[in-house]
Amino acid sequence: MEVTNVDNQLTPVQKKIEKIFSLEDGIGICPVRGILDRIGDKWSFLTIMQLGGAGTLRFSELRARIGDISQRMLTVTLRSLEEDGLIRRVYYPEVPPRVEYSLTPLGESLLERMLDLAEWANSYKREIVRARQQYIAG
């Protein structure tokens, strides 16, 4: 096995990585993958973004804003986000029923990270596009 640095000293980045993969503590979840499943999921991402932008939305409003999401997937997505404590669901037992969704503080915290990521993506998109063109050419 080859290592880039001459001696066995780990770089700060390598230490971080090692730490992440060693986090098999009692909780029994990989702390990263659970979150990544949220961020990487198209519907979770759009839902959080919409709620972050609007503050509070009803089911049908959310559906209309996202546009091309099916009723089923919105339900599934909302349930899993609620389960993780990222969104708050308030049910008003009126007739007809009304349900309002909003981000929890935890959800807002995640939203911030997503926006950080978005800004990074935005600032490097030119490089990526150039790389793709170069890949096709070469």
Next chain:
Amino acid sequence: MEVTNVDNQLTPVQKKIEKIFSLEDGIGICPVRGILDRIGDKWSFLTIMQLGGAGTLRFSELRARIGDISQRMLTVTLRSLEEDGLIRRVYYPEVPPRVEYSLTPLGESLLERMLDLAEWANSYKREIVRARQQYIAG
């Protein structure tokens, strides 16, 4: 349509969100989704992490480290990461052939963001676990 803040002033977060969704510039890609597809993809994530931790790895080394990735998916993942300019592929036309993979500066830059995210996930995992237990209970 209801807005949380009294007047029509947009919060900083809302401005960011609006900016992201309005980024339909000439390039014609959503700068976020392309990156998210990389970060959110299990195999892309693991591959970048492994390369970040090791510096340079051969195909079979990478496969062994990730462990449960199929040959096919490793190939597919590496191709797409290479296409986006996130990893570098060096082919040595020896017998038998040898191929070495490593992160490009762009890839290392993405790795940093992934680690930021990982640290966030790690610091909030307790809250998430608690939320899940509470969801089951309630």
Next chain:
DNA sequence: CTGGATCCTCGGTGATACTG
């Protein structure tokens, strides 16, 4: 050793119909 090509399975997703 590093993949390319092929076939096939399985689960996520959408469409549809129905309820409190």
Next chain:
DNA sequence: CAGTATCACCGAGGATCCAG
């Protein structure tokens, strides 16, 4: 209005074989 239930589909991903 806000879901639940069911079915049918498709494509990501695994297994396998083959080539340079």
